[in-house]
Amino acid sequence: xxxxSQSPRYKxxxxxxxxxxxxxxxxxxxxxxWYQQALGQGPEFLTYFQxxxxxxxxxxxxxxxxxERPEGSVSTLKIQRTQQEDSAVYLCASSLGGTxxxxxxxxxxxxxxxxx
Amino acid sequence: xxxxxxxxxHVSVSEGTPVLLRCNYSSxxxxxxxxxxxxxxxxxxxxxxxxxAATLVKGINGxxxxxxxxxxxxxxxxxxxxxxxxxxxxxxxxxxxxGKLIFGQGTTLQVKP
Numbered sequence: 145x146x147x148x149s150q151s152p153r154y155k156x157x158x159x160x161x162x163x164x165x166x167x168x169x170x171x172x173x174x175x176x177x178w179y180q181q182a183l184g185q186g187p188e189f190l191t192y193f194q195x196x197x198x199x200x201x202x203x204x205x206x207x208x209x210x211x212e213r214p215e216g217s218v219s220t221l222k223i224q225r226t227q228q229e230d231s232a233v234y235l236c237a238s239s240l241g242g243t244x245x246x247x248x249x250x251x252x253x254x255x256x257x258x259x260x
Numbered sequence: 261x262x263x264x265x266x267x268x269x270h271v272s273v274s275e276g277t278p279v280l281l282r283c284n285y286s287s288x289x290x291x292x293x294x295x296x297x298x299x300x301x302x303x304x305x306x307x308x309x310x311x312x313a314a315t316l317v318k319g320i321n322g323x324x325x326x327x328x329x330x331x332x333x334x335x336x337x338x339x340x341x342x343x344x345x346x347x348x349x350x351x352x353x354x355x356x357x358x359g360k361l362i363f364g365q366g367t368t369l370q371v372k373p
Contacts, residue, residue, distance in 0.1 A: 148303070175359055186350050186363030187304075200358040235304070245292055245311065245354055249361070251303040 146170075148252035150236050156258045157226045165221045165255045169238030173250075176219050178211055179235040181254070187235055193219060226259045233257075262287045262353045264334075266364035274372050279323075279338040281367045283351030286332065292354035293334045294361070295325055299347045307349075310334065321345070346371045 149168040157163050169176050175194055179187035180203075189203040195216035204211070208226075213219040223230055233254040241247035267282040285291055295307040308319025315327040325336045334351060351364040 177360065179361075179363075184366075186366050187361075188363070189355065189360040192358050192360060200360065203360070237304075239359070245359065248306060248309075251305075253301065253303045 148236055148238050148250050150234075150252040150255050152255060153253065154256050154258075156260060159227060159259055160225050161259075162222065162224045163226055163257065165223075165234050165257070167219045167221070167236030167238075167252060169217065169219070169236070170240075170250055171217075173238035173240050174216075175239040175241065176213055177237045177239075177249070178219070178221050179237065180205075181233040181235055183232070190221070190234075223257075226257075228259050231257055231259045262291060262355055262362055264293075264351045264353050264362060264364040266349075266351050266367050268367050269365065270368045270370065272370040272372060273341045275343055276340050279336070279341045279345065279369065281336040281349050281351075281369065283334045283336065283364060284332050285334055285351075285353055287353060293325075293327065294352040294354070295319065295323070295334075295336050296350045296352055296363075297347050298350065298366075304350070307336070341369075341371045343371050343373065345369060 151166045178190040181187040191211045192200040193213040208224045210222045233256050235254045237249045237251045239249050263286045265284045293310045296304045308317045310317045310327045318324045323338045349367045352361045355362045
């Protein structure tokens with residue numbers, strides 16, 4: 145597609161529920177990133193894929209967070225046993241190149257997760 | 261480790277007056293720096309980037325930024341604000357070989373008529 149597509153746009157989860165957030169990057173983009181943006185804050189890095197390989201997951205806040213990109217295109221961010229502090233906008237970005245510094249990053253509009 | 265600090269959480273200007281959004285960076289090596297804008301319910305959009313070429317970088321919509329190594333600053337400016345410039349602005353540093361971006365806390369720009 146023309147841009148990075150994220151779904152759903154909004155998700156309300158009850159505390160303790162599992163959620164799955166989807167990211168469709170631009171076709172052919174090698175790199176894919178997930179960021180978490182809490183209310184009133186700047187986005188914070190969660191994890192990075194190059195094709196299907198997860199090369200950096202240092203930003204995942206706990207073992208309740210899991211991301212995958214099995215075929216090197218669509219990615220899913222899964223959060224198990226959601227807690228209120230997980231409430232945030234989850235942003236996905238993709239890049240044509242290895243790290244994005246040369247080709248740039250395209251961000252999706254995000255998924256707003258609210259845990260009640 | 262790299263980091264950026266945006267010195268103002270909120271800036272208010274009148275339409276037609278200059279805009280200055282301030283950013284200081286910390287980096288152990290020559291950084292790559294960006295400014296992004298985020299309009300409500302829209303994705304982050306790149307305004308401009310600095311990657312060790314010219315220190316004065318021109319971006320979209322009339323914005324520009326100047327890299328000053330001696331001051332470790334990368335302030336964003338625009339000569340004349342437009343109502344459509346009202347948004348959240350992020351100063352960002354490239355985090356290294358895994359490609360992650362490190363964002364500042366953001367500055368909300370309000371433009372008054």
